[in-house]
Amino acid sequence: MFTRLRGFAVLFAIGGCASLAALPAVAQSASFIVSQHGQPVGTASFRFTAVAGGYDSTSLVKVALQGLDYSLSKTELLSSANQLRHVLVSGIVNGSAVTVNGSRDSAQYLLNISANGRATTTRLPLHAAAVFLPDFDPGALETLLALGVTQRNRDLWAIIPRQAGTIEPVTLATYADEQGTLDGKRVVVHHLVATTAGSKTDLFSGPQNQLLQAELPQQGFALVRKGFVLTPPTRPIAPPEK
Numbered sequence: 001m002f003t004r005l006r007g008f009a010v011l012f013a014i015g016g017c018a019s020l021a022a023l024p025a026v027a028q029s030a031s032f033i034v035s036q037h038g039q040p041v042g043t044a045s046f047r048f049t050a051v052a053g054g055y056d057s058t059s060l061v062k063v064a065l066q067g068l069d070y071s072l073s074k075t076e077l078l079s080s081a082n083q084l085r086h087v088l089v090s091g092i093v094n095g096s097a098v099t100v101n102g103s104r105d106s107a108q109y110l111l112n113i114s115a116n117g118r119a120t121t122t123r124l125p126l127h128a129a130a131v132f133l134p135d136f137d138p139g140a141l142e143t144l145l146a147l148g149v150t151q152r153n154r155d156l157w158a159i160i161p162r163q164a165g166t167i168e169p170v171t172l173a174t175y176a177d178e179q180g181t182l183d184g185k186r187v188v189v190h191h192l193v194a195t196t197a198g199s200k201t202d203l204f205s206g207p208q209n210q211l212l213q214a215e216l217p218q219q220g221f222a223l224v225r226k227g228f229v230l231t232p233p234t235r236p237i238a239p240p241e242k
Contacts, residue, residue, distance in 0.1 A: 030210070030225055032138050034063050037220040041065040044223060046139030054079040059139035069094050072134055082146045084109075087132045089161065100161050102132060111165040122165040130157035130167060138223060141203075141211045148172065149209060158196060170196045179231040182206060189230060204230060 028049075034042035042063030049056045054077060061072035071092045077085040089100040098115040109124040129147045133140045147156060156170040175191040189212060192203045204213040213230055214223045 030138065030142075033224050033226060034061075034136055035222050035224065036065060042070075042136065044136050044138050046137075046142055048139070048142070051077075054085070055082070057139050057143065059134075059137045061134070061136045063136055067094075070135065072137065074132075074134060074137060074139065076132065076139070078143065081128075081150065082143055083128055084130060084132055084159070089132075089134060091134070100165075102159070102165075109159060109167070111159070111161070113161065113165055120164045124159065124165065124167045127155065127157040127167065129155055130159050132159045132161070134161055136223060138211055138225075141214060141223075144170075145205055145209050145211055168196050170194055178204070180204070180212065181229050181231075182212065182225070183227040187212075 029045065029047040031043065031045040033040050034044055042061065042065075044059070044061040046057065046059045057074075057076040057078055059072065059074040061070070063070040069092070072089065073091065074087065074089045076087045079085055084102070084104060086104075087100065087102040089098070089102075091098045096116055099113070101112045103110055104126060106126075108126050109130070111120075111122045111124065113120050113122070129151045131140050131144050131147065133144075144156065153172040153174075156172070158168050158170050160166045160168060171194070173193045173195070175193060178189040178191050180187055180189045187206050190205045190209075192205070194201050194203055199218070202215040202217065203211075204215075206212050210225075211223075212225045212228045215221070
């Protein structure tokens with residue numbers, strides 16, 4: 001199964017000020033550098049295309065470092081409200097092929113996973129605002145950005161393709177805005193911290209709610225949009241507990 005870098009892709013759920021549902025009927029795409037401790041270790045990209053009733057989404061990921069050789073190709077069909085309808089994933093992790101086929105019906109998500117010579121079928125509870133989240137997948141994070149808006153950062157869920165597959169709640173905390181540049185132009189950067197299963201990840205999004213950067217401090221990984229530079233921030237004070 002996909003190597004789970006605990007707290008990385010699972011933790012990315014976001015708020016902001018725009019939704020994919022508001023995009024015009026044209027393709028949207030972006031490319032990212034994956035790094036560990038500041039050293040590039042891979043690349044990732046996504047592309048969304050408007051279709052009748054929703055969006056086609058594709059993601060490509062390639063990461064290579066000591067102990068992890070990881071590639072991913074994912075295609076999804078999303079509704080106009082960014083709800084997952086169908087997902088197909090093929091990948092290779094350290095030489096082993098992995099495939100996932102997921103879909104939803106009126107009552108559940110059905111995941112068929114093949115990895116390490118074994119096939120499993122798992123039925124998961126149905127949640128409207130759930131995102132399929134493989135490791136290092138910027139397309140999944142961009143979908144979470146849109147769902148964070150429509151859900152007001154509430155009732156967000158992550159479908160995790162680990163072992164037989166699980167679904168986990170995602171909670172968000174909003175921090176003070178920061179600054180950065182995108183393609184040389186100054187932008188306001190929204191900063192959130194996403195938490196699931198006790199692990200935290202820093203997320204940074206732009207004025208149009210687009211994913212700009214995601215960080216997993218515990219493992220030193222970062223996913224950074226090409227052309228984006230975050231102004232080194234003074235770490236903000238955490239919001240008060242409610």
